[in-house]
Amino acid sequence: MLMQKSESYVGSRLIDLFIGTAHIQPPASQSSDGLPDIRPAFRHEMRTMVKEQQKSSRRYGVIKCDxxxxxxxxxxxxxxxxxxxxxxxxxxxxxxxxxxxxxxxxxxxxxxxxxxxxxxxxxxxxxxxxxxxxxxxxxxxxxxxxxxxxxxxxxxxxxxxxxxxxxxxxxxxxxxxxxxxxxxxxxxxxxxxxxxxxxxxxxxxxxxxxxxxxxxxxxxxxxxxxxxxxxxxxxxxxxxxxxxxxxxxxxxxxxxxxxxxxxGRPLGKSGLRWLKIHLANLYAAGVDKLSYDGRIAFAENHLEEIFDSADRPLEGRRWWLGAEDPFQCLAVCMNLTEALRSSSPETTISHIPVHQEM
Structure with a gap:
């Protein structure tokens, strides 16, 4: 108990010294010809917390930074x-x-x-x-x-x-x-x-x-x-x-x-299928609750939006931003676009981690 009290005194004194020595000067003040606006970086304030149920109040201190x-x-x-x-x-x-x-x-x-x-x-x-x-x-x-x-x-x-x-x-x-x-x-x-x-x-x-x-x-x-x-x-x-x-x-x-x-590894037939399923899972909005075939159909029905997301992420239609996991969705859009535009989609190298519930 005595040790905790001593630690509190020491801590309070250190905080007091810190508040008294730490100052800040705004950049605009540094370049002006007038008196510099040097002010404390931190200050100690007292606040009152009202306990409505007990109809009482309690004072406590806070340290605020500039x-x-x-x-x-x-x-x-x-x-x-x-x-x-x-x-x-x-x-x-x-x-x-x-x-x-x-x-x-x-x-x-x-x-x-x-x-x-x-x-x-x-x-x-x-x-x-x-x-x-x-x-x-x-x-x-x-x-x-x-x-x-x-x-x-x-x-x-x-x-x-x-x-x-x-x-x-x-x-x-x-x-x-x-x-x-x-x-x-x-x-x-x-x-x-x-x-x-x-x-x-x-x-x-x-x-x-x-x-x-x-x-x-x-x-x-x-x-x-x-x-x-x-x-x-x-x-x-x-x-x-x-x-x-x-x-x-x-x-x-x-x-x-x-x-x-x-x-990376070549997608293969199975990998290409799972990449489409993964895209639907990332887009979510109920699509992730469809059957696997339904999720694959979702990806195939949105190829135009997928290609646009990969080619012009911020200048285009921004379809990927509607996904529940947008950055992962964008990564898959880019990989899927590369694969589907290839003369041999199944041999396209993929580095995408496909999440699965086990």
């Missing part, structure tokens, strides 16, 4: 050090609790998050009992991936133009309503409600923008590599996940659309 700080964080998210990047060589095969995966980074076969009993149980498990788990993780880790440059270029164009398409977040904040010049309680209450809603929306957008920047930073860094690998380990439930957290094949539509197998 809007320029948040804008700077948006821009610099792409330059953050990203943990556990994909590997350019196959990962080390798992042979023990902490033996496998990355060459130099600490790697553990299970993410126990400090649960000592679970960690010790995994350590004590006989190697022969874990062998099937190790083999499965090694198989996942030895799968070679690469960046689909054509899809990434479309993502970059949309993002540089402000987002807002294909489920990408808007890169601008929603306007924050100004306080009305009135004492009318109803109008003030309405303003506070809209103010809270705008701030909440902007906070969500900020988080989503940082997430997109991190994913794109990895994609841009890896786009010229011939291929790369994702070491896998288990979560506490025993489910396998890539150790890299941002751009991976279990992520969002953006991640899955930008990634493809590095080692």
């Amino acid at each position: 809007p320029l700080v948040r804008q700077g964080l948006d821009r610099t998210a792409k330059h953050m050090v990203i943990p556990y990047m994909p590997m350019l060589i196959p990962p080390i095969c798992w042979t023990g609790y902490d033996k496998g995966a990355h060459l130099f980074l600490p790697s553990y076969v299970m993410r126990t998050h400090g649960a000592r009993q679970q960690r010790d149980a995994v350590k004590r498990a006989p190697r022969e009992q874990m062998q099937f788990v190790f083999e499965a993780l090694n198989t996942l880790g030895s799968t070679k991936w690469r960046v689909n440059k054509r899809v990434l270029s479309i993502v970059d164009r949309i993002w540089s133009n402000g987002g807002r398409l294909a489920d990408l977040v808007d890169r601008t904040d929603v306007p924050v309503p100004e306080k009305p010049d009135t004492e009318d309680e109803t109008l003030l209450k309405n303003w506070k409600w809209h103010l809270r809603a705008a701030k909440k929306k902007n906070s969500e957008r900020h988080s989503q923008r940082c997430d997109v920047e991190l994913k794109l930073a990895v994609a841009r860094k890896m786009k010229d590599e011939e291929g790369f690998y994702y070491p896998h380990n288990l979560d506490f439930r025993g489910r396998a996940y890539p150790m890299h957290p941002y751009l991976n094949h279990l992520g969002s539509d953006l991640c899955r659309g930008v990634l493809e197998f590095a080692e």
